[in-house]
Amino acid sequence: MGKLRFAAALTPQGWVENVTVETAADGTIAALATSGESGRYDGIALAGMPNLHSHAFQRGMAGLAERRGTAEDSFWTWREVMYAFLHRLTPEDVEAIAAEAYVEMLETGFTALGEFHYLHHAPAGAAYADPAEMAGRVVAAARTAGIGLTLLPVFYAHGGFAGAPLGPAQLRFGSDPEGYAALLQAARPHLADLPEARLGIAPHSLRAVTPETLAEVLPLAAGGPVHIHAAEQEKEVADCLAALGARPVEWLLNNAPVGPGWCLVHATHMTEAETKALARSGAVAGLCPVTEANLGDGLFPAPDFLGAGGAFGIGSDSNVLIDAAEELRLLEYGQRLRHRRRNVLGTPDRSTGRHLYERACLGGAAALGRPVGALAPGRRADILVLDEEHAALAGKKGDALLDSFLFAGGRKAVRDVYVGGDRLVEAGRHRRRDEVAARFGATMKRLLA
Amino acid sequence: MGKLRFAAALTPQGWVENVTVETAADGTIAALATSGESGRYDGIALAGMPNLHSHAFQRGMAGLAERRGTAEDSFWTWREVMYAFLHRLTPEDVEAIAAEAYVEMLETGFTALGEFHYLHHAPAGAAYADPAEMAGRVVAAARTAGIGLTLLPVFYAHGGFAGAPLGPAQLRFGSDPEGYAALLQAARPHLADLPEARLGIAPHSLRAVTPETLAEVLPLAAGGPVHIHAAEQEKEVADCLAALGARPVEWLLNNAPVGPGWCLVHATHMTEAETKALARSGAVAGLCPVTEANLGDGLFPAPDFLGAGGAFGIGSDSNVLIDAAEELRLLEYGQRLRHRRRNVLGTPDRSTGRHLYERACLGGAAALGRPVGALAPGRRADILVLDEEHAALAGKKGDALLDSFLFAGGRKAVRDVYVGGDRLVEAGRHRRRDEVAARFGATMKRLLA
Numbered sequence: 001m002g003k004l005r006f007a008a009a010l011t012p013q014g015w016v017e018n019v020t021v022e023t024a025a026d027g028t029i030a031a032l033a034t035s036g037e038s039g040r041y042d043g044i045a046l047a048g049m050p051n052l053h054s055h056a057f058q059r060g061m062a063g064l065a066e067r068r069g070t071a072e073d074s075f076w077t078w079r080e081v082m083y084a085f086l087h088r089l090t091p092e093d094v095e096a097i098a099a100e101a102y103v104e105m106l107e108t109g110f111t112a113l114g115e116f117h118y119l120h121h122a123p124a125g126a127a128y129a130d131p132a133e134m135a136g137r138v139v140a141a142a143r144t145a146g147i148g149l150t151l152l153p154v155f156y157a158h159g160g161f162a163g164a165p166l167g168p169a170q171l172r173f174g175s176d177p178e179g180y181a182a183l184l185q186a187a188r189p190h191l192a193d194l195p196e197a198r199l200g201i202a203p204h205s206l207r208a209v210t211p212e213t214l215a216e217v218l219p220l221a222a223g224g225p226v227h228i229h230a231a232e233q234e235k236e237v238a239d240c241l242a243a244l245g246a247r248p249v250e251w252l253l254n255n256a257p258v259g260p261g262w263c264l265v266h267a268t269h270m271t272e273a274e275t276k277a278l279a280r281s282g283a284v285a286g287l288c289p290v291t292e293a294n295l296g297d298g299l300f301p302a303p304d305f306l307g308a309g310g311a312f313g314i315g316s317d318s319n320v321l322i323d324a325a326e327e328l329r330l331l332e333y334g335q336r337l338r339h340r341r342r343n344v345l346g347t348p349d350r351s352t353g354r355h356l357y358e359r360a361c362l363g364g365a366a367a368l369g370r371p372v373g374a375l376a377p378g379r380r381a382d383i384l385v386l387d388e389e390h391a392a393l394a395g396k397k398g399d400a401l402l403d404s405f406l407f408a409g410g411r412k413a414v415r416d417v418y419v420g421g422d423r424l425v426e427a428g429r430h431r432r433r434d435e436v437a438a439r440f441g442a443t444m445k446r447l448l449a
Numbered sequence: 450m451g452k453l454r455f456a457a458a459l460t461p462q463g464w465v466e467n468v469t470v471e472t473a474a475d476g477t478i479a480a481l482a483t484s485g486e487s488g489r490y491d492g493i494a495l496a497g498m499p500n501l502h503s504h505a506f507q508r509g510m511a512g513l514a515e516r517r518g519t520a521e522d523s524f525w526t527w528r529e530v531m532y533a534f535l536h537r538l539t540p541e542d543v544e545a546i547a548a549e550a551y552v553e554m555l556e557t558g559f560t561a562l563g564e565f566h567y568l569h570h571a572p573a574g575a576a577y578a579d580p581a582e583m584a585g586r587v588v589a590a591a592r593t594a595g596i597g598l599t600l601l602p603v604f605y606a607h608g609g610f611a612g613a614p615l616g617p618a619q620l621r622f623g624s625d626p627e628g629y630a631a632l633l634q635a636a637r638p639h640l641a642d643l644p645e646a647r648l649g650i651a652p653h654s655l656r657a658v659t660p661e662t663l664a665e666v667l668p669l670a671a672g673g674p675v676h677i678h679a680a681e682q683e684k685e686v687a688d689c690l691a692a693l694g695a696r697p698v699e700w701l702l703n704n705a706p707v708g709p710g711w712c713l714v715h716a717t718h719m720t721e722a723e724t725k726a727l728a729r730s731g732a733v734a735g736l737c738p739v740t741e742a743n744l745g746d747g748l749f750p751a752p753d754f755l756g757a758g759g760a761f762g763i764g765s766d767s768n769v770l771i772d773a774a775e776e777l778r779l780l781e782y783g784q785r786l787r788h789r790r791r792n793v794l795g796t797p798d799r800s801t802g803r804h805l806y807e808r809a810c811l812g813g814a815a816a817l818g819r820p821v822g823a824l825a826p827g828r829r830a831d832i833l834v835l836d837e838e839h840a841a842l843a844g845k846k847g848d849a850l851l852d853s854f855l856f857a858g859g860r861k862a863v864r865d866v867y868v869g870g871d872r873l874v875e876a877g878r879h880r881r882r883d884e885v886a887a888r889f890g891a892t893m894k895r896l897l898a
Binding site for chain 2: 062066100294326337353395446
């Protein structure tokens, strides 16, 4: 049992002051109390933010694609840069890059993540001796960083709709359903010594699977989460209409058991009917505002979706920038710019920042299948502690303080971060930062030499 | 004479390596050389970024308006919150808040600023014994922080178009042309011991001046810069059309000597003809992407304006968040979201980040009337030094390194910042941070108690 004391904490019952959080040996919260024990109370405690969508290796190419190539630069030209980068990566490289990404996530307040992991094989497409070699590297990186992991090995069978063959750059991702089942099976031992890890499945997208192979792999979820990219790009929507006679979200809602336990990543391009149906389904929309801006994807129909009670969480996706606060800020700012008004995603009873933070925590927890996302007994003691002495927070309390973190302070206001009651980040620095950054730096210098 | 050595530097001739920057006693750059003197070369040097538009006191209300009030929240409801906040401020408060804002600016790489200063008088509207009391506080804050100051006292005569009287909350801003001339005169002695300070004028907007009073105050610029808010809000455009028979930018272009030395702040809502005419005029567009997103203003027509050769710079405006990199990132991301493609503001010959950084430096320097914005002999030695060992920058060079700062690393990659050859920020911390933050914190706690 441990006791953590905070000047204030945001709980499901609202803000409370002078809080003692009792943590159990298994890393969960045993109790929260406001009774005045002796001891120093400082810092503002929030539930750690789940990061529901990450491709960790892409952290290594951050900044390498911000240059216009052909006249019309798009998601698809970015993907060519990404494919060229990943082609070179060894398992050791992936582990070094993922560890850096996960340390950065923790330093900004992400305490758990869903790794949508598709880089499985050697460059020519052959499986490694251990088919889950790369998955093991992701697990090792999560262990090094201490972040909560929901591993989502990706099923990627085709290079486009209608069962198109994989392109040469996609051979490292590819599996048939049998190979995918074997890959999942091989991944389990890697997770064994990370007791809080979860395993789910991730059919990559309706581009990369057929209706038949999707149906084949869904039972492999075995109660774990199911994540799929959907409707990120307008071209993808058009191609899906042509191939399957329906838009991606529409097709999934009508042809797959989309509901609680599912996460539709992006879901950017939806009709009003799709938006409302997805909200009703109980699935989580996996929003990645920084990446969606970087890739020019477009804006999620957030007012309609949130208004209809839809669940959402946030993901750092391409990891071009890792910053939990900036994801939520950009989610709201995109809507403000589109609708030309303020506090688009706020509610009358709580501030915009609090509303977004609380919903993203709960939606992210649901998407990752983890008992996290709120400071409450029985949930894991994943805690983000803000420095109330940071200039942007000075003098503020309650919702205004949280808004000041998200809109005015950003990650510099993050003081400490706990996962399962263990303090991994202190004064803004992860305790293994130096070692992880050194290994990452050496890897990048070699890769980019 | 001092010598600063950097591993690389971005100069008007492009990237150079192992650079020695010789600084003169007056704070300018005497020479740049790449010849290999002995000594350690590290860090990546960029010109410091000018911040062409700031209302420093608003830093104190950052985070206090991110809550939905009435059903439709807008710029105008935000303005009510802002007026209520500023009503309480004493000169001491303004100095404490401005010093914090300026220290934060320096820590993110802003090395000079234009303070668009309109909070002149006591709460009931009476002038202070020294009519430039408040201007003096802004100057004192700039001196404390060491940032280069272009002071832009605001002429604010009316509460709306057609000469509407000031509202009660606007009495602290108001002047007639004679009072404004006196205010400018009183400001000069405050600037005397800040040798690099510049003085300009700032008719607030076409809402706050009439064509007649605008014509009266323009000669007071006396060769200094002229800044004016224009076309930030759609309602402002409609009101201007009704009152003056033209849109704000159109009216200014046709009725005022808009050209070099002028800065039109925001210029968000322009027709294509206005956009091209403003670009041709030689005036600088003062873009404030973070504030314009926060206030739901809308998106500047950047592709047309930049394509027509228009000059622009960036401003932190409301200071809701102070971050030079995030301003440029959001400028580009807003365009990507609107146009659904990538690298909208890039060019074929240089990366998007470099293109935006270089143009914002030169436009900002022009708007502030300061010899800054490039690492070149004769310009001031205002230098932002990136930490090439920062994870987001590891292994990268040239444009990709700068892109990685702007898109992937952000302010955490800023190591040192020099103004006039003097290192004010070291390892990301301003040398007076503790003292300034303590005073700001005490001020905020009192104001918000």
